[in-house]
Amino acid sequence: MDDALFFDRHHLEVREMVRDFARTEIAPVAREYDATAEFPWPTVKKMADLGLLGVPWPHELGGSGMDYLSYIITVHELAKVDASHSITVSAHTTLGTSPIVDFGTDEQKRRFVPLLASGRVLGGFGLTEPGAGSDAGGTATTALDRGDHYVLNGSKIFITHAGVGEIFVCTARTEPGKTNRGITAFIVTKETTDKAAALEHGIGHEPSLPYTRGVRAGKKEDKMGWRASDTRELYFEDAVVPKENVLGPVGEGFVQFLRTLDSGRIGLAALSLGIAEGAYEEALRYTSARKQFGRPVAAFQGVHFALADMATEIEAGWHLVYHSAWLKQHDKPHKKEAAMAKLFCSELAMRATIKAVQLHGGYGYTTEYPVERMMRDAKVCEIGEGTSEIQRLVIARQILGDLLDD
Numbered sequence: 001m002d003d004a005l006f007f008d009r010h011h012l013e014v015r016e017m018v019r020d021f022a023r024t025e026i027a028p029v030a031r032e033y034d035a036t037a038e039f040p041w042p043t044v045k046k047m048a049d050l051g052l053l054g055v056p057w058p059h060e061l062g063g064s065g066m067d068y069l070s071y072i073i074t075v076h077e078l079a080k081v082d083a084s085h086s087i088t089v090s091a092h093t094t095l096g097t098s099p100i101v102d103f104g105t106d107e108q109k110r111r112f113v114p115l116l117a118s119g120r121v122l123g124g125f126g127l128t129e130p131g132a133g134s135d136a137g138g139t140a141t142t143a144l145d146r147g148d149h150y151v152l153n154g155s156k157i158f159i160t161h162a163g164v165g166e167i168f169v170c171t172a173r174t175e176p177g178k179t180n181r182g183i184t185a186f187i188v189t190k191e192t193t194d195k196a197a198a199l200e201h202g203i204g205h206e207p208s209l210p211y212t213r214g215v216r217a218g219k220k221e222d223k224m225g226w227r228a229s230d231t232r233e234l235y236f237e238d239a240v241v242p243k244e245n246v247l248g249p250v251g252e253g254f255v256q257f258l259r260t261l262d263s264g265r266i267g268l269a270a271l272s273l274g275i276a277e278g279a280y281e282e283a284l285r286y287t288s289a290r291k292q293f294g295r296p297v298a299a300f301q302g303v304h305f306a307l308a309d310m311a312t313e314i315e316a317g318w319h320l321v322y323h324s325a326w327l328k329q330h331d332k333p334h335k336k337e338a339a340m341a342k343l344f345c346s347e348l349a350m351r352a353t354i355k356a357v358q359l360h361g362g363y364g365y366t367t368e369y370p371v372e373r374m375m376r377d378a379k380v381c382e383i384g385e386g387t388s389e390i391q392r393l394v395i396a397r398q399i400l401g402d403l404l405d406d
């Protein structure tokens with residue numbers, strides 16, 4: 001990989017800083033948080049202190065004033081060590097904060113972004129519903145216009161940070177029927193479900209935030225992977241949302257969310273690449289040390305093939321991730337490239353982690369080594385922010401374009 005293709009000196013410094021932080025602060029606790037499925041407030045607080053919860057946002061909005069590539073480097077490096085910490089940064093930044101930065105009024109940015117960018121409060125994004133996943137246009141949550149406010153009813157499922165978070169961007173139907181133009185985005189707020197921990201660690205709760213009446217989180221999902229990431233249903237029960245919290249023009253919510261997902265997919269691609277690389281590094285280390293038949297197992301040709309395939313695919317994934325991130329950073333079209341990076345890297349994460357477990361033999365099947373956690377963490381990368389099947393549809397639509405419109 002030629003770093004000079006996409007990175008300048010500053011990017012390399014960010015990479016070194018995040019890499020060092022992940023190895024010294026996250027690696028020692030990742031296994032325990034995976035086992036208990038607790039939200040890792042102490043390390044999230046350290047990430048906030050380092051500015052990792054607001055990497056690409058300007059200083060005047062409370063961010064770290066860095067660029068999009070620095071943000072993707074951050075997600076990538078964290079995932080090499082622990083995907084749960086990485087998705088916390090990624091879901092908070094791209095899904096929870098970027099819609100407000102991209103589509104919010106000056107007043108909305110002033111009110112919400114500094115709280116999010118500093119990590120004072122965690123954010124999330126509510127698109128998926130129990131009956132509307134891949135077909136997000138099937139949104140059934142309703143928003144009724146009541147003069148100076150809307151009343152929302154319905155629910156969003158599998159929402160990252162629905163429990164621990166306090167600020168959310170969500171979609172609801174402002175026009176009956178199934179048209180995508182009848183969907184509008186709203187900013188809603190609620191109190192964290194983890195107030196005691198938030199107060200103890202000095203992060204995750206802002207008492208002065210006016211909370212939206214009628215918004216609450218459901219029970220925490222018990223997941224295969226990303227176990228230290230908080231995933232829950234978010235309910236709207238006659239939720240009263242003031243009109244000043246409508247995000248962007250009425251009826252444009254679906255289009256805004258598709259744009260948010262285009263760049264969200266680059267983040268998930270970087271996260272997937274990080275998992276694959278973390279597993280590869282573990283496999284390289286283990287097979288070099290482990291001896292069978294009097295030799296390190298890495299000396300056997302069958303093992304060379306597995307390591308060579310992993311290294312080759314990681315290099316290909318690296319180019320897809322950083323090329324799509326570069327396109328986004330330079331305001332160039334990136335829908336197809338982001339979907340390709342997400343598709344390739346999420347499937348690579350699965351292949352690489354399965355190989356890494358195999359190369360560890362029986363030890364790889366135990367929690368003594370991180371590769372089994374990495375294998376469990378990889379699976380959801382093929383599902384979240386659009387499944388692999390949906391990525392293929394997005395790519396095909398970009399390739400075939402007019403032919404499909406006819």
Ligand SMILES: Cc1cc2nc3c(=O)[nH]c(=O)nc-3n(C[C@H](O)[C@H](O)[C@H](O)COP(=O)(O)OP(=O)(O)OC[C@H]3O[C@@H](n4cnc5c(N)ncnc54)[C@H](O)[C@@H]3O)c2cc1C
Pocket residue numbers: 091095124125126127128132133134135157158159160161223226231380383384385386387388389390
């Ligand atoms: C841990 C986790 C965190 C998440 N975080 C969030 C979040 O923060 N915010 C949010 O809004 N959502 C979130 N999601 C939801 C996620 O984006 C959805 O699960 C995903 O988009 C798939 O939707 P679904 O689960 O309803 O599956 P379905 O859409 O029901 O799909 C079921 C299967 O059918 C396939 N399928 C569906 N349609 C087609 C088609 N047209 N062609 C071919 N195959 C098809 C799918 O690929 C899949 O294999 C999260 C999910 C998980 C598991």
